[in-house]
Amino acid sequence: MLTLLHCSDLHFGPPFVPRVGEALLEAAAALEPDIIVASGDFTQRARPEQFAEARAFLDRLPRVPLVVTPGNHDVPLYRLRERIFSPYALYRKYISPDLDAVLRRDDCVIVELNSTAPHRTITNGRIGRSQLRFAERAFADAPPGVPRIVVAHHHFAPAPDYEGGQVMPKAKRAMDCFTRLNVDLVLGGHLHRGYIGNSLDVYPGRERDHGVIIVQCGTTTSRRGRAREREKNSFNLIRIGDEVIRITHYMYFDELDGFAPVGRHIFPRGGRGWLTGRVGAADDADLLGAHGRPERG
Numbered sequence: 001m002l003t004l005l006h007c008s009d010l011h012f013g014p015p016f017v018p019r020v021g022e023a024l025l026e027a028a029a030a031l032e033p034d035i036i037v038a039s040g041d042f043t044q045r046a047r048p049e050q051f052a053e054a055r056a057f058l059d060r061l062p063r064v065p066l067v068v069t070p071g072n073h074d075v076p077l078y079r080l081r082e083r084i085f086s087p088y089a090l091y092r093k094y095i096s097p098d099l100d101a102v103l104r105r106d107d108c109v110i111v112e113l114n115s116t117a118p119h120r121t122i123t124n125g126r127i128g129r130s131q132l133r134f135a136e137r138a139f140a141d142a143p144p145g146v147p148r149i150v151v152a153h154h155h156f157a158p159a160p161d162y163e164g165g166q167v168m169p170k171a172k173r174a175m176d177c178f179t180r181l182n183v184d185l186v187l188g189g190h191l192h193r194g195y196i197g198n199s200l201d202v203y204p205g206r207e208r209d210h211g212v213i214i215v216q217c218g219t220t221t222s223r224r225g226r227a228r229e230r231e232k233n234s235f236n237l238i239r240i241g242d243e244v245i246r247i248t249h250y251m252y253f254d255e256l257d258g259f260a261p262v263g264r265h266i267f268p269r270g271g272r273g274w275l276t277g278r279v280g281a282a283d284d285a286d287l288l289g290a291h292g293r294p295e296r297g
């Protein structure tokens with residue numbers, strides 16, 4: 001069983017909420033993930049002090065591999081000279097030197113794609129052909145059966161609540177590519193509310209035997225939540241077994257001063273379009289009783 005904690009849009013700067021940040025650290029320690037994913041927007045305005053605060057916070061997370069990708073708020077918006085000539089200088093200094101990267105392990109391959117496009121678009125993002133080729137090469141020698149995951153800040157599918165948020169140009173091209181590459185999951189943020197679904201719901205296309213599971217995370221620690229997560233905070237816990245992928249959506253509650261699960265999605269793995277009989281009762285049961293504290297095990 002591989003466990004990923006997926007947070008996003010931390011937004012260090014004025015919107016960051018310290019008590020929610022502490023709750024995330026507490027949940028991350030309790031849930032004992034194998035890998036932590038932070039899908040962009042570490043800062044509000046890409047200022048050095050905001051990046052420094054974000055780095056200090058990341059250093060307090062459990063000492064497991066951290067998968068990161070820049071968000072549109074991690075490149076200068078108004079400092080035009082920086083935006084043109086060195087848009088990623090501070091991101092590289094404080095968060096990660098790499099923009100497109102691969103985490104290759106025996107139990108998963110995770111491709112981080114930089115979807116920001118500071119020279120071309122402000123908020124919608126973009127994934128270019130060369131990045132799709134990068135993903136193709138990264139997955140080419142993945143051991144059979146190993147989970148394949150893509151992380152990018154911007155969303156490839158629209159939110160189901162119809163509230164704004166254009167998908168990036170050429171999103172379908174990217175999703176078709178990921179489907180062809182047998183990617184299991186695409187993890188993202190940007191929209192500041194979580195939703196979980198299947199690419200077939202949005203891009204039915206010719207391939208209907210399997211899609212890509214779309215996992216969107218809300219803003220985990222800022223006041224910038226939108227739609228059903230307005231003024232709310234969330235993260236996802238993803239558990240990948242041989243047969244199923246379970247994604248639990250956690251939200252922060254003031255009365256608990258912590259995160260608690262609010263929903264779970266279960267998908268089949270291994271190229272099957274069905275769930276085995278072995279899941280069901282146990283999965284339903286372990287969601288019960290979890291109210292008020294993060295699940296374990």
Ligand SMILES: [Fe+2]
Binds near residue numbers: 011041071073191192
């Ligand atoms: Fe954001």
